[in-house]
Amino acid sequence: xxxxxxDADTAIVAAGEGRYTGxxxxxxxxxxxxxxxxxxxxALRALLDATGRPxxxxxxxxxxxxxxxxxAELRVELVRAGRSSSTAIVALSQNGSERLRVLGSxxxxxxxxxxxxxxxxxxxxLPPPEECLHGEGVLPDGSIAEIAxxxxxxxxxxxxxxxxxxxxxxxxxxxxxxxxxxRPADSLLMPVVVDGFPPTVFELGFAGWVPTLExxxxxxxxxxxxxxxxxxxxxHVSRGLVDEDSAVWDSEGRLVAVARxxxxxxx
Amino acid sequence: xxxxxxDADTAIVAAGEGRYTGxxxxxxxxxxxxxxxxxxxxALRALLDATGRPxxxxxxxxxxxxxxxxxAELRVELVRAGRSSSTAIVALSQNGSERLRVLGSxxxxxxxxxxxxxxxxxxxxLPPPEECLHGEGVLPDGSIAEIAxxxxxxxxxxxxxxxxxxxxxxxxxxxxxxxxxxRPADSLLMPVVVDGFPPTVFELGFAGWVPTLExxxxxxxxxxxxxxxxxxxxxHVSRGLVDEDSAVWDSEGRLVAVARxxxxxxx
Numbered sequence: 001x002x003x004x005x006x007d008a009d010t011a012i013v014a015a016g017e018g019r020y021t022g023x024x025x026x027x028x029x030x031x032x033x034x035x036x037x038x039x040x041x042x043a044l045r046a047l048l049d050a051t052g053r054p055x056x057x058x059x060x061x062x063x064x065x066x067x068x069x070x071x072a073e074l075r076v077e078l079v080r081a082g083r084s085s086s087t088a089i090v091a092l093s094q095n096g097s098e099r100l101r102v103l104g105s106x107x108x109x110x111x112x113x114x115x116x117x118x119x120x121x122x123x124x125x126l127p128p129p130e131e132c133l134h135g136e137g138v139l140p141d142g143s144i145a146e147i148a149x150x151x152x153x154x155x156x157x158x159x160x161x162x163x164x165x166x167x168x169x170x171x172x173x174x175x176x177x178x179x180x181x182x183r184p185a186d187s188l189l190m191p192v193v194v195d196g197f198p199p200t201v202f203e204l205g206f207a208g209w210v211p212t213l214e215x216x217x218x219x220x221x222x223x224x225x226x227x228x229x230x231x232x233x234x235x236h237v238s239r240g241l242v243d244e245d246s247a248v249w250d251s252e253g254r255l256v257a258v259a260r261x262x263x264x265x266x267x
Numbered sequence: 268x269x270x271x272x273x274d275a276d277t278a279i280v281a282a283g284e285g286r287y288t289g290x291x292x293x294x295x296x297x298x299x300x301x302x303x304x305x306x307x308x309x310a311l312r313a314l315l316d317a318t319g320r321p322x323x324x325x326x327x328x329x330x331x332x333x334x335x336x337x338x339a340e341l342r343v344e345l346v347r348a349g350r351s352s353s354t355a356i357v358a359l360s361q362n363g364s365e366r367l368r369v370l371g372s373x374x375x376x377x378x379x380x381x382x383x384x385x386x387x388x389x390x391x392x393l394p395p396p397e398e399c400l401h402g403e404g405v406l407p408d409g410s411i412a413e414i415a416x417x418x419x420x421x422x423x424x425x426x427x428x429x430x431x432x433x434x435x436x437x438x439x440x441x442x443x444x445x446x447x448x449x450r451p452a453d454s455l456l457m458p459v460v461v462d463g464f465p466p467t468v469f470e471l472g473f474a475g476w477v478p479t480l481e482x483x484x485x486x487x488x489x490x491x492x493x494x495x496x497x498x499x500x501x502x503h504v505s506r507g508l509v510d511e512d513s514a515v516w517d518s519e520g521r522l523v524a525v526a527r528x529x530x531x532x533x534x
Contacts, residue, residue, distance in 0.1 A: 058481040058529045060327040060370060064347040064354050079358070079368045080331040087331050087368065089356060091346070101346045101354065103327060103370035105480065114507030114532060119438060119471055121502065171386060204386055213372065214325040216483050218529045220506045235388065236514060238522050239487045240381030245512075247503060255505050260527055262325045262485045265381060 004183035005150060006192075010042040012049070018076040020046045024094070026069040028192070030145040036100075036212045037195030038147070039067045041188050043074060043090040043102045048188075050076035051086035051106045055187040059104030060216040067092070067099040079103075084111065109187060109222050116221070116254045123249035124174040124231040129154040132175055133163065135198070151196045152180045162202035171200035171234035171242075176227045184225040185250070187257075190217050193230055194246040194259040200234040201242050201265060208266030210242070215261040226251030240265050271450035272417060273459075277309040279316065285343040287313045291361070293336040295459070297412040303367075303479045304462030305414070306334045308455050310341060310357040310369045315455075317343035318353035318373045322454040326371030327483040334359070334366040346370075351378065376454060376489050383488070383521045390516035391441040391498040396421040399442055400430070402465070418463045419447045429469035438467035438501035438509075443494045451492040452517075454524075457484050460497055461513040461526040467501040468509055468532060475533030477509070482528040493518030507532050 009027055012020040022045075028038035040061045048054065072094050079087040085107035092100040126132065135153030155175040161168035177193050178185065185193070194217060199210040232246045246259040276294055279287040289312075295305035307328045315321065339361050346354040352374035359367040393399065402420030422442040428435035444460050445452065452460070461484060466477040499513045513526040 058329070060481070060483060062325070062346070062354050062370060062372060064349075079329070080365060082331075087329050089368070089370070098347060101356070101370060103329060103356070103368060105329060109506075112506040112508070114505065116505050118509075118532070119501070119504035214327070214483075214485075216327060216481075216527070218481075218508070218510065220503070220508060234386070236487070236522055236525050237386035238381065238383050239376075239379040241379070241485070241487060242385075243485065243525055255503055258503050258510055260483070265385070 004179065004181050006179060006183055006189065010045055012042065012045045012074060014049065018050055020074040022072045022074060024067050024069055024072050026146055027150060028147045030147055034067045034069065035147050035192065035195055036063050036215060037191035039092065039100055040102065040191040040215060042072065043092045043100055044188055046074040046076050046090050047088050047102060047104055048106055050078060051081065051088050053086055053106035053108060055107055055109040055222065056217065056219055057085055057105040057107040058218050059102060060214060061100050061102045062214050063100055063212050065097060065099045068094060070094055109219055120255060123229040123253050126156050126174060126176060126229060129176045129227060132156055133160050147196065150180050152178050153196060159203065167203045167205045169204065171203050171237065172232065173197050173200050174231040177230055178227050185223045185228055187219050187222055190219060190248060190257040191215060193228060193248055194257065197230065197232055200232055200244055201237065204237065206266050210263045210266060213262045213264060215259065217257055217259040219257050220255050223250035223256045224252045228256065271446065271448050273446055273450055273456065277312055279309060279312045279341060281316065285317055287341040289339045289341065291334050291336055291339050293413055294417060295414045297414055301334045301336065302414050302459060302462055303330050303482060304458035306359065306367055307369065307458040307482060309339065310359045310367055311455055313341040313343050313357050314355050314369065314371055315373055317345060318348065318355050320353055320373035320375060322374055322376040322489065323484065323486055324352055324372040324374040325485050326369060327481065328367055328369045329481050330367055330479050332364060332366045335361060337361060376486055379488065387522060390496040390520050393423050393441060393443060393496060396443045396494060399423055400427050414463065417447050419445050420463060426470065434470045434472045436471065438470050438504065439499065440464050440467055441498040444497055445494050452490045452495055454486050454489055457486060457515060457524040458482060460495060460515055461524065464497065464499055467499055467511055468504065471504065473533050477530045477533060480529045480531060482526065484524055484526040486524050487522050490517035490523045491519045
């Protein structure tokens with residue numbers, strides 16, 4: 001144990017035969033609903049334990065019902081144990097009702113070969129964190145989102161038109177992110193990182209809840225310590241659905257993760 | 268039955284208790300290996316049958332071992348049956364060894380509400396099909412890929428630098444696609460469409476096999492009949508891995524599907 005709330009709040013206990021138990025806390029909630037990335041991180045702990053691998057590689061979660069603070073049961077089915085990676089399914093349930101199903105692979109990211117920068121954009125050019133907008137997590141009713149007490153979010157001033165009542169019309173957001181308690185980021189934190197920013201479609205004038213149906217995260221390397229930079233963009237908004245594509249770079253400017261979520265537009 | 272090879276070659280037979288059988292043919296192969304999108308389409312037939320929904324919505328496949336021509340067994344586990352969509356798992360095995368695991372949701376796309384063009388790019392501007400490069404499917408050994416006899420692929424001349432020995436340095440490809448036998452495209456064909464083009468990284472000078480580890484397809488609507496337009500781009504190439512992002516538009520210019528795959532770079 002590291003003393004970090006993230007580690008404590010995603011901890012699981014093996015209960016035999018691919019089963020685990022955990023407790024979803026209210027410390028990563030927004031408006032009373034636990035953040036999907038946080039719930040997925042708990043499921044990934046079970047995936048890593050059952051496969052005996054240290055890092056997620058390519059993981060997809062379907063959020064079939066909202067999770068809630070309280071006990072959770074996890075069940076893992078191993079799909080394939082390979083030489084360098086393994087694939088498994090995790091079902092996370094509460095009170096006998098399934099909340100999240102994950103299909104994913106796990107590996108040891110430090111053993112991936114190949115250049116860090118074969119091709120791709122550099123990290124976003126951001127003002128220093130102290131010149132960005134502090135994501136204070138104030139909800140429409142004036143309360144503070146619990147997750148905002150744990151995730152230190154600094155949003156580039158370019159991308160907060162909606163917060164000033166003047167959406168930019170560009171469904172993009174970029175900023176710095178780290179845990180408030182100083183725990184270094186690792187591969188397991190990535191679902192929280194990519195699900196921790198406000199929805200991009202706020203910049204199109206949409207307001208309200210943007211529920212995630214599906215989140216896929218592809219890991220590329222373990223992050224170095226310090227601030228992460230995250231750039232999120234929606235490209236296709238149609239038929240009541242929106243994609244959110246994210247990329248995360250570490251403090252040394254190396255790509256750590258690429259993610260996409262499918263979410264529903266507010267009605 | 269429609270008389271189309273695609274329908275015949277993805278057909279499944281219910282075998283009770285969420286089980287199905289099918290036969291993977293050699294008609295959708297490249298160099299002897301069945302196209303991943305084709306194998307996934309068979310798995311999606313089982314997902315649709317078991318959920319009683321006509322269309323995939325958000326589906327992810329992990330290709331844990333290459334499939335091969337021959338009998339296949341499919342097993343479906345229902346995760347959640349909702350009001351407007353359902354979620355399920357499909358395992359596709361051959362000779363007792365699992366080849367593909369799918370986690371996905373299904374719905375009736377015609378009932379999705381919301382504008383087609385809330386925000387997003389138009390379909391790619393392509394020369395007419397007859398002025399594009401016909402994807403003849405000639406492999407390095409001079410043989411023809413079987414799938415090329417069934418998928419009519421017309422690639423924009425902008426994106427075939429690699430075929431002329433002069434890769435463009437831009438990992439992008441775009442073109443027209445339809446089935447040779449005239450069967451109209453539907454939502455089930457989309458994994459084949461997005462997995463049917465040559466790899467984008469050929470334009471970075473890579474050559475050889477680019478195995479798909481994971482493919483996620485998000486459907487937005489059923490396509491109108493006629494040619495589909497597809498644009499594919501890789502953004503992040505690092506650590507021996509590449510993402511391939513695709514979007515597919517129908518003959519009326521409406522967005523049909525958005526997809527991403529995680530693949531391995533040739534060594």
